[in-house]
Amino acid sequence: MNAPVESGAGTRSDPRAGAIGASAGLNPREGEETLTLLQKSRRGRRAFVAPATDVPEVPIEELLPASAIRKEPAELPEASEPEIMRHFKTLSTKNFDLDTGFYPLGSCTMKHNPKLHERVAALAGHARLHPMQEPRYAQGALEVMWNLQVALAEISGLPHVSLQPSAGSHGELTGLLVTRAYHDARGEKRHKVLTPDTAHGTNPATVTMAGYEVVKIGTAEDGGVDLDALRAAANEDVACLMLTNPNTLGLFDRNIEEITKIVHDVGGTLYYDGANLNAVMGISRPGDMGFDIVHFNLHKTFTQPHGGGGPGAGPIAVSDRIEPFLPVPQVVRRDASQNGRELEFDLEYDRPQSIGKMRGFQGNFGVFVRSYAYICSLGAEGLKEVSETAVLNANYLKARLAEVDDLLPIAYDRTCMHEFVLSGRGAREQLGIKTLDIAKRLLDWGVHPPTVYFPLLVEEALMIEPTETEPKERLDYFADAVKAILEEAASDPEIARNAPYTTPVRRLDEAAAAKRPVVRQPRER
Amino acid sequence: MSHYTSVTEEDRREMLAAIGLSSMEELFACIPEGVRLRRELDLPAGMAEQEVYEHLAALAARNRDADAEVTFMGAGMYDHYVPAIVDAVILRSEFLTPYTPYQPEVSQGTLQVMFEFQTAISELTGLPVSNASVYEGPSAVAAAGYMAKLETGRRKFVTSRGVHPHSRAALETHAAGFGSQVVETALDDHGATDAEALAAAIDDDTAAVFIQQPNFLGTVEELGAVAEAAKRTGALFVVAADPLTLGILEPPASFGADICVGEGQSLGNRLDFGGPSFGFFAASDKYIRRMPGRIAGETVDVDGRRGFVLTLQTREQHIRREKATHNICTAQALNALAGTVYLSWLGKQGIVELGKLMLQRTHYAREALGLEKINPGPVVREFAVRVPDLDGVMERAREAGVNPGYRLGRDYPELSDGLLVAITERRTKEQIDRLASLVHAEVAA
Numbered sequence: 001m002n003a004p005v006e007s008g009a010g011t012r013s014d015p016r017a018g019a020i021g022a023s024a025g026l027n028p029r030e031g032e033e034t035l036t037l038l039q040k041s042r043r044g045r046r047a048f049v050a051p052a053t054d055v056p057e058v059p060i061e062e063l064l065p066a067s068a069i070r071k072e073p074a075e076l077p078e079a080s081e082p083e084i085m086r087h088f089k090t091l092s093t094k095n096f097d098l099d100t101g102f103y104p105l106g107s108c109t110m111k112h113n114p115k116l117h118e119r120v121a122a123l124a125g126h127a128r129l130h131p132m133q134e135p136r137y138a139q140g141a142l143e144v145m146w147n148l149q150v151a152l153a154e155i156s157g158l159p160h161v162s163l164q165p166s167a168g169s170h171g172e173l174t175g176l177l178v179t180r181a182y183h184d185a186r187g188e189k190r191h192k193v194l195t196p197d198t199a200h201g202t203n204p205a206t207v208t209m210a211g212y213e214v215v216k217i218g219t220a221e222d223g224g225v226d227l228d229a230l231r232a233a234a235n236e237d238v239a240c241l242m243l244t245n246p247n248t249l250g251l252f253d254r255n256i257e258e259i260t261k262i263v264h265d266v267g268g269t270l271y272y273d274g275a276n277l278n279a280v281m282g283i284s285r286p287g288d289m290g291f292d293i294v295h296f297n298l299h300k301t302f303t304q305p306h307g308g309g310g311p312g313a314g315p316i317a318v319s320d321r322i323e324p325f326l327p328v329p330q331v332v333r334r335d336a337s338q339n340g341r342e343l344e345f346d347l348e349y350d351r352p353q354s355i356g357k358m359r360g361f362q363g364n365f366g367v368f369v370r371s372y373a374y375i376c377s378l379g380a381e382g383l384k385e386v387s388e389t390a391v392l393n394a395n396y397l398k399a400r401l402a403e404v405d406d407l408l409p410i411a412y413d414r415t416c417m418h419e420f421v422l423s424g425r426g427a428r429e430q431l432g433i434k435t436l437d438i439a440k441r442l443l444d445w446g447v448h449p450p451t452v453y454f455p456l457l458v459e460e461a462l463m464i465e466p467t468e469t470e471p472k473e474r475l476d477y478f479a480d481a482v483k484a485i486l487e488e489a490a491s492d493p494e495i496a497r498n499a500p501y502t503t504p505v506r507r508l509d510e511a512a513a514a515k516r517p518v519v520r521q522p523r524e525r
Numbered sequence: 526m527s528h529y530t531s532v533t534e535e536d537r538r539e540m541l542a543a544i545g546l547s548s549m550e551e552l553f554a555c556i557p558e559g560v561r562l563r564r565e566l567d568l569p570a571g572m573a574e575q576e577v578y579e580h581l582a583a584l585a586a587r588n589r590d591a592d593a594e595v596t597f598m599g600a601g602m603y604d605h606y607v608p609a610i611v612d613a614v615i616l617r618s619e620f621l622t623p624y625t626p627y628q629p630e631v632s633q634g635t636l637q638v639m640f641e642f643q644t645a646i647s648e649l650t651g652l653p654v655s656n657a658s659v660y661e662g663p664s665a666v667a668a669a670g671y672m673a674k675l676e677t678g679r680r681k682f683v684t685s686r687g688v689h690p691h692s693r694a695a696l697e698t699h700a701a702g703f704g705s706q707v708v709e710t711a712l713d714d715h716g717a718t719d720a721e722a723l724a725a726a727i728d729d730d731t732a733a734v735f736i737q738q739p740n741f742l743g744t745v746e747e748l749g750a751v752a753e754a755a756k757r758t759g760a761l762f763v764v765a766a767d768p769l770t771l772g773i774l775e776p777p778a779s780f781g782a783d784i785c786v787g788e789g790q791s792l793g794n795r796l797d798f799g800g801p802s803f804g805f806f807a808a809s810d811k812y813i814r815r816m817p818g819r820i821a822g823e824t825v826d827v828d829g830r831r832g833f834v835l836t837l838q839t840r841e842q843h844i845r846r847e848k849a850t851h852n853i854c855t856a857q858a859l860n861a862l863a864g865t866v867y868l869s870w871l872g873k874q875g876i877v878e879l880g881k882l883m884l885q886r887t888h889y890a891r892e893a894l895g896l897e898k899i900n901p902g903p904v905v906r907e908f909a910v911r912v913p914d915l916d917g918v919m920e921r922a923r924e925a926g927v928n929p930g931y932r933l934g935r936d937y938p939e940l941s942d943g944l945l946v947a948i949t950e951r952r953t954k955e956q957i958d959r960l961a962s963l964v965h966a967e968v969a970a
Contacts, residue, residue, distance in 0.1 A: 034633075034831040036641050037869050047610070048875030050882055054954040055889035060773075060881060063888050064903045068745050070775050074648040076873045084869050085610060091638060092619035096631035099618035108624050112529045116574050118616065121797075124592045125585025131799030132600050132931050133589060137923075140587030141798050154567050166660035166800070167855040169842070177702050205842035205852035209671060210702040214847040252555045282566045283553055289560045299855060303529075307859025308635035309625035309819060310658070311801030327698070349935075356698035360601055360663040360691040360788065361799025373581055377528055379571030389530050391552050396540040415546075415555055443631055451627075454843070471531035472540060498827075503630040505832040510629075513824035513836040517813060519654055520644040 036521045037077040037087045047081040075523055094504040095308070096448055102474045104397075106419050106451035106463025107200065107248060109278045109300035111386075114377065117303070117370035126369050131361035135346045141365060142345030145331045148372045149315075155383070156274075156294045157287025158317035162326040164363040168275060169202040171295030171314030172242070174327060176210035177355045178293065178318065179240045179269045181325040185353060188267070190239035196225055198248045198455045200275060212239055219457060223412030224253040227262075234266045244273040245289065246280070246417035248455040248463070250394065260290025269293060269322070277301045278467065279391055279417035282384030292319045298364075302371035313367040324353040329362065389468035390418040393475060397466050400479035407431065407486050411458040418467070424460030431489040433496045435460040438485055440507065441499035445481040528574070591796060593926075595956045599907045599947025600741070600931035601662065601689055602790045602799065605769070606951055607867070611793045614866045615859055625819070625855070629834045630826075635858065636833035639821035642865040649771040650785040651778025652807040656818040658861035659853060662788025665804035666692040666735060666765050667699035668817050668851060669784045672808075673733035673761040674705055675850060676815055682707045682733050683726045683760070685718040685751075687740030690936040692765055696735070705732065716742040716900025716909060724754035731760040733784075738766045738777060741936075742945065743887075743907030744900040748780035756781060768792055768805065768864075770905045772876030773884065784808045793867025794860050803857035803864060814840060817851030819858075879950055880905070886957065887948040893961040899933075899943055907947045909933060912964065915942050922963045929960060 060069060079087070096103075103110035121127065129141055149161035165171035176193065183190050193212040195203045197219055204214045215233050218226040225243070241263045246252045253259060260270050272286040272294035278301045286294040298304055299312030306312075318326065329347035347362070378386065398410060398420045407426040424435035439449035439462070451463040466475055489496045500506060532540070537549070546552065553561070572580070591604045598604070615621065619634060626632030626639075639657040646655035659665045666689075670682050682700060684693055686709050697707045710726050713719040718736055727734055734755035739745050748764060755762040763784045764777035769791040771777075777785045790802035808816060814837060822836030842849040871879060883906045891898065891908045899909035912918050915932065922929045933943030948957065 034637070036637065036644065038641070038644060041873075046872050046874055047870045048608075048872055048879070050875065050878040051950060051953075053882055053885055055885050055957075057885055058888055060884065063884055064745060064773075064905075065747075067747070067749065068775055068903060070771070070773050070877075073873055073877055074645075074772065074776075076645060076648060076871065076876060077869045078873050079869065081610060081870070084866070085613065087869075088614045088638075088866060089617070091634040092614075092617045094631075094633035094637075095619040095623050095635055096628075097619045098622035103623070105624060105627070110624060113622055114529060114574075116578060118621075120578060120581040120585075123582060123585040124590045125582075125588040126590075127795045127797055128590035128592050128604075129588045129798040130591055130596060130598045130604070130796050130928075131602050132598050133798070133928075137589035138798065140584035143587070144581075144584055151568055157562075166664065166857075167853070169852040169854045170660060170664070173699075173702070173852060177698065180702060200854075201842040201844070201846045201849070202852050202854050204847035205845070205849040208703075208847045208849070209699075209852050211704050254555055254557060257557060257559055280556075283562060284556050284560050285562055288562065297855075305621040305859065306624040306855075307857075308620060308623055308632070308638070308862065309858035310855045311803075311857045311860055312855040313801075355701065357691055357694035358664065358698055359661055359695055359800075360689070364800035365798035366795075366801050369581065373577050375568065376572050376577045376580060377574065380566035380568040382528070382571045383566065383568070386530070388549055388552070389532050392532065392537065392540055392544075392549065395544045395546075395552060399544045415552060439628070440630070443628065448623075448631065449628060468530045468532075472536045500630050504633050505630055505826040505830050506828055508629050508826045508832045508834050509824045510834050510836070513822040513834050514839075517820075517836055518823040519640070519813070519820055519836070520647045521640070 037079055037084065038521045040083065041078040043078060045078045045080050047079065047084055101446055102470060102478055103448040104450050104464045104466045105448060106465040107275055109465060109467055111303050111467040112469040113303055113305040114374065117373050120373050121366050121369045126366065135343055139345055142331055144372050145368055146333055146345055148368050149331060151375045152296055152315060152317055155281055156317040157285030158294055158319055160323040160326060161315055161317045162330065163315040163368060164327045164358050165314040165316060166359055166364055167310065167312040168295055168297040168314045169206060170358060171316045172202055172206040173209055174358050175271050175293040175295060175316055176206055176212065176240060178322050178325040180210060181353065181355050182269065182322055183239055190237055192237045193239055194233055194241040196243065197457050199242065199244065200248065200273060203242045203273060223249045223251040224255055225259055227255055227258060230259060230262055234262050236266055238266055238268040240269045240271050242271040242273060244276055246276045249412050249421050250416040250419035251412060252417055256289045264290065275300060276418060279387055281387040282380060283387055292322050298367050298371040303374050304367055304370055311364055311367055313364040325355050327356065327358050328354045386468045393466040393468060393470055394418050394420055397464060397475045397479060400475065401482060404483055404486055419463060419465035421455065421458050422462045423458050424462060427486060428460055431486065432493045433489045435462055437496040437499065441485045441496040442481060443500040444502045447478055447481060594928050595926060596928040597930040597946045597952065597960060598928050600945055601691065601788060602796055603947055603949050604796065604951050605791055605949050607793050607795055608870050610870055611863050611866050615863050620859065620862055626835060629832065633832060636821045638862050638865055640823065640833050642861045643821060645865060645868045646805045646807050649768050649776065650766065650807040651776030652785055653810050654813045654816065655805060655807040656816050656820050658857045659804040659806050659818050660857060661800060661802050661804045663689060663692040663695035665786035665806055667695045668806060669763045669786050670696050670700060670733055671703060671851060672815050672817065674703055676761065677732045679730045679732035680705045681730045682735065683723060683731050684709055684735035685723055686710060686712050687718050687742065687744065687746065688735050688737040688765055689741050715902050717744045717902055718746055718751060720750040723751055727754055727758055727760055729758055731758055733761040733763050735763045735765065738764055738774065739770060739905055739907065742900045742909040743904040745774065745903040745905060748777060752781035770880060773880030789860065789864050792864035794863050801857055801860050803860035813837065815850050816840060818853045818856055882950050883948060886952060890946065890948045890957045893957055894964055899940060906949065907945060909943050909945050911942045912944045915944060918964055925963055927960055927963060
């Protein structure tokens with residue numbers, strides 16, 4: 001364990017001597033001024049060379065009405081290919097990324113992205129396949145989708161899958177829209193959706209978009225749903241309960257069977273937010289818990305490169321009673337001999353009770369290819385081992401951080417699943433540093449900070465999800481870094497308050513950005 | 526043993542001891558027995574990397590992709606050339622493997638890309654504010670509807686039938702949730718939006734009016750007439766536009782568009798059987814605090830150095846929860862990066878040159894085919910024609926390795942003999958002539 005370099009209050013302290021932290025390797029702040037490519041442009045420079053015009057040219061004025069022809073060109077960059085490449089390559093060096101180091105961003109499941117996946121997704125048969133290609137010429141793609149559906153159904157314990165939603169939140173919305181269609185079909189008008197106070201922000205936002213009213217349910221002493229509050233809120237007005245289990249505190253709700261029964265008894269549906277599915281693959285299934293609808297974050301549990309904020313995909317799996325309402329088209333497999341049809345896989349549009357389409361085409365197919373490759377690689381045994389290792393890693397790191405329990409107490413301390421939450425209240429009161437300061441100081445240690453200030457019911461929260469990716473040494477390094485930051489703050493809290501010191505920029509003025517928003521490069525006139 | 530973890534048996538023992546447990550099973554003791562899965566998942570056994578590769582390669586080989594035929598298929602996604610520099614940039618781990626830039630000090634790469642993306646979209650659409658991406662085209666149309674509903678409190682949408690059928694479907698699906706109705710108005714007999722019919726459908730309860738540029742049939746719409754009708758009642762004027770053709774078409778803002786959304790695949794993203802690509806969402810200044818999704822903004826750090834942050838986050842679900850302007854969280858940052866690199870590569874002159882080339886070849890193709898035009902008006906990259914014996918032409922062309930385009934019958938039953946033909950810069954005169962000879966041979970037969 002290498003200690004941070006000696007430093008006085010408020011001065012730079014570069015702790016990157018640490019063996020693993022040293023790999024952060026971000027471009028230091030020395031060097032050129034920060035300019036956009038547009039600012040670096042010079043008139044007449046270019047990278048693109050147009051293919052030769054091989055057809056007789058007709059004056060543009062004869063082909064388009066004057067009012068439709070662009071009068072002033074769009075101010076796009078003018079730069080040569082080498083300068084474009086340098087620009088984006090240099091920008092890339094200002095990012096911290098998962099291939100560089102530890103990224104324990106709670107609830108985001110930052111697991112390794114196998115390099116094979118980029119290779120198979122880039123095969124021309126996948127990458128160059130047109131979405132409107134007829135099913136008979138897209139049998140391989142439909143088989144990938146079908147096989148993925150089958151696997152997701154088995155993992156969730158719910159038999160019917162739609163791959164269409166584009167991300168978790170889109171899956172949530174799809175889930176509530178099929179819930180609405182289900183109740184409508186039964187002639188029921190229900191207005192309310194129950195969400196625990198530990199829910200991800202997407203849950204209540206989705207409820208509003210789906211035209212329902214949010215009813216918040218409190219959290220019990222043990223970190224689970226408050227059963228009395230749930231019973232009091234459950235009535236014929238309730239369309240659905242949206243639940244994350246394990247929840248955002250990283251805890252498996254021990255009363256899950258009772259919870260699903262309470263909601264079913266009043267005729268509501270049960271929605272499972274699959275953000276935390278990485279904890280329970282092959283161990284426990286939402287369908288067996290009594291859920292009707294579950295969304296998967298393929299970019300979390302089934303490893304997509306997170307891309308700086310997408311793409312992802314948010315397929316849903318549903319029970320029999322919800323199935324008629326799934327979006328169109330559905331991938332189906334037909335018996336090759338049935339009715340003389342020769343297609344094995346097809347896209348089915350004729351679904352009269354369907355809610356319709358959530359987006360264009362069939363969904364984020366390139367994402368499906370990667371997640372399917374992952375499931376093929378791991379198989380049943382490997383997926384279970386992923387969950388076991390994720391839970392082991394989280395509990396080990398929690399045990400290591402219990403060494404600073406007085407300053408960062410564990411919220412609802414019991415065996416956690418794939419993640420856990422610490423409260424920074426002790427550090428704030430005793431050392432005078434906030435969770436934000438700890439997070440920013442961690443950047444100097446070459447690790448990405450956890451999710452901070454969520455879930456909302458934990459004061460100064462740090463939500464830590466190490467995933468199965470991390471070896472023990474990196475967990476130890478993180479625990480040591482947290483301890484060192486707290487020790488450092490005990491002697492001089494200013495160091496953390498002014499961190500980070502070693503990043504391409506230091507703390508940014510977010511208030512100024514919001515007060516007078518500058519959201520594009522102004523034209524230079 | 527899974528392929529992508531590091532924990533050994535020895536690690537496991539040590540870690541369990543540190544936790545104070547003696548077996549892995551104890552880690553899961555909190556899960557009630559009634560919901561424990563006491564069997565192995567019914568999935569195939571895991572495979573070695575090379576076996577997975579062979580399996581996926583065999584499946585890929587069963588698809589007829591755009592390298593395996595000459596495709597004139599468009600209808601929302603297009604076979605444009607994606608330059609090598611796009612792959613070189615997006616495959617860099619530093620862009621590929623981080624998440625949403627919650628910690629701006631170590632995410633300046635991603636944040637500045639968002640800022641440059643917003644700048645480019647703003648330039649193309651003419652609207653001052655763009656977000657950093659939404660999922661894709663049709664759901665972006667639905668997002669525009671939701672914003673208009675929040676803004677006006679009105680419950681009706683009026684959309685031209687020239688808007689992509691998937692966009693109209695997505696709008697309708699989303700609107701069913703928040704309680705709005707969608708009214709569709711017909712195209713005229715030249716495949717353009719019937720401005721009078723559209724105007725007649727707009728009333729005081731109309732939240733937004735939707736039109737697509739170019740429309741689904743490829744027609745370059747006259748936006749001015751529609752804008753006027755929308756503005757009269759205070760409805761928001763929403764244009765769903767193709768961003769690449771905006772290189773040569775007057776930007777929607779010039780005609781008074783309040784919101785411009787669209788599908789970004791044509792900007793440096795591959796076909797991918799429909800996704801992932803990206804959607805974009807741009808609007809007038811006054812709607813900046815109503816926008817969905819992430820927005821990057823410029824600021825300075827404590828040393829006065831220029832930097833970028835996610836801004837106006839009080840619109841978003843993680844802060845505002847049920848009062849958020851949209852529920853979107855993960856969007857399409859990597860695809861938007863591909864779009865940004867592509868637009869940088871194409872550049873100020875290139876986007877005009879590319880647009881003109883498509884325009885010329887599209888005009889040539891429409892004349893070369895010599896078939897009855899469904900939309901005889903101006904077109905840029907795509908057009909619709911009636912094909913006698915369409916079934917026969919399709920079969921014959923497919924046998925010859927040519928995909929003639931998209932059959933309009935499913936979406937427009939009145940155009941059951943209609944074919945939608947897309948001409949990107951990749952379709953040469955020679956390929957167009959080949960399509961023409963296939964069509965003519967069949968028509969003559």
